Amino acid sequence: GQQVMQIPQYQHVQEGEDFTTYCNSSTTLSNIQWYKQRPGGHPVFLIQLVKSGEVKKQKRLTFQFGEAKKNSSLHITATQTTDVGTYFCTDKLIFGTGTRLQVFP
Amino acid sequence: NAGVMQNPRHLVRRRGQEARLRCSPMKGHSHVYWYRQLPEEGLKFMVYLQKENIIDESGMPKERFSAEFPKEGPSILRIQQVVRGDSAAYFCASSPRDRSNSPLHFGNGTRLTVT
Numbered sequence: 001g002q003q004v005m006q007i008p009q010y011q012h013v014q015e016g017e018d019f020t021t022y023c024n025s026s027t028t029l030s031n032i033q034w035y036k037q038r039p040g041g042h043p044v045f046l047i048q049l050v051k052s053g054e055v056k057k058q059k060r061l062t063f064q065f066g067e068a069k070k071n072s073s074l075h076i077t078a079t080q081t082t083d084v085g086t087y088f089c090t091d092k093l094i095f096g097t098g099t100r101l102q103v104f105p
Numbered sequence: 106n107a108g109v110m111q112n113p114r115h116l117v118r119r120r121g122q123e124a125r126l127r128c129s130p131m132k133g134h135s136h137v138y139w140y141r142q143l144p145e146e147g148l149k150f151m152v153y154l155q156k157e158n159i160i161d162e163s164g165m166p167k168e169r170f171s172a173e174f175p176k177e178g179p180s181i182l183r184i185q186q187v188v189r190g191d192s193a194a195y196f197c198a199s200s201p202r203d204r205s206n207s208p209l210h211f212g213n214g215t216r217l218t219v220t
Contacts, residue, residue: 033208042196043148045208088147092138092209093161095148 002027006089006096014104019079021099023072023089032065032072033092038085046074046087079103107132109199110179111212118187118219126182126215130199136160137180138209139172142194154180187219 003026013019023032031050035043047056049065049072056063062075072089081103089096110129118124130137135156140148150164154174165172169187174180184191196214200207 031206035209042211042213043198043209044211048206048208090148093150093153093164095140095150098147 002094004089004091004094004096006087006099008099009097010100010102012102012104013079015081016078019076019083019101021074021087021089021101023074023096025070025091025094028069029091030069031091032069033090034063034072034074035088035090036085037088037098041085043088076101081105109134109197109210109212111195111197111215113215114213115216116218118217120188120219121186124184124187124191124217124219126184126195126197126217127179128182128197128199128212129179130197131201131210134199134201134210136200136207137174138198138200139165139180139182140196140198142196142214144193148196151182184217187217189219192217192219 005024007022033048034046036046037043047063052069053067054065060077064073076083084103086098086100088098109131112127137154139151141151142148152165152172153161156174157176169185171183194214194216196211198209198211200209
């Protein structure tokens with residue numbers, strides 16, 4: 001069946017450093033969504049990408065959808081402690097394995 | 106506009122008992138999804154429902170688990186004869202339209218503990 005893998009599984013960074021998580025699907029996706037889950041919380045929608053090669057920005061966050069629509073990435077510039085959490089990609093049914101980000105002040 | 110409401114927030118059941126988890130979607134949302142999350146793991150899709158219809162239950166175990174979304178009232182995820190392995194956080198999410206274009210709005214989840 002379809003699998004969605006994310007790397008890395010964990011990432012510890014110093015505040016101010018950049019962070020990137022990569023999402024790879026075994027099948028082509030019609031669209032991809034990104035969610036953030038704070039420790040003890042519930043997933044919160046960040047963004048949706050639909051078009052091949054699409055790039056979207058939200059302040060310090062940059063999202064990219066691969067040309068083949070099988071991979072995606074989320075890049076955070078100059079991380080802050082408020083960025084702490086687990087970031088998931090998904091097609092709404094299959095969630096990626098997630099990348100847990102820890103930011104040290 | 107109230108968000109997705111799940112209750113109870115925490116549920117403790119002994120092995121063999123039944124667990125009923127409730128989810129009221131956001132106002133105007135007619136699609137409900139249920140996910141299970143084990144500690145330190147991702148979300149596993151269980152079932153996708155519209156009012157009075159199960160659209161996709163491919164992620165739901167064949168035995169002991171059932172879900173419904175009646176015309177009136179909340180969506181219910183029911184687990185019969187619970188076992189320790191059922192201990193997890195169960196999240197419900199709703200969306201206003203079909204699955205392809207709408208973001209998911211999640212509830213706070215129900216943490217089920219089976220003793």
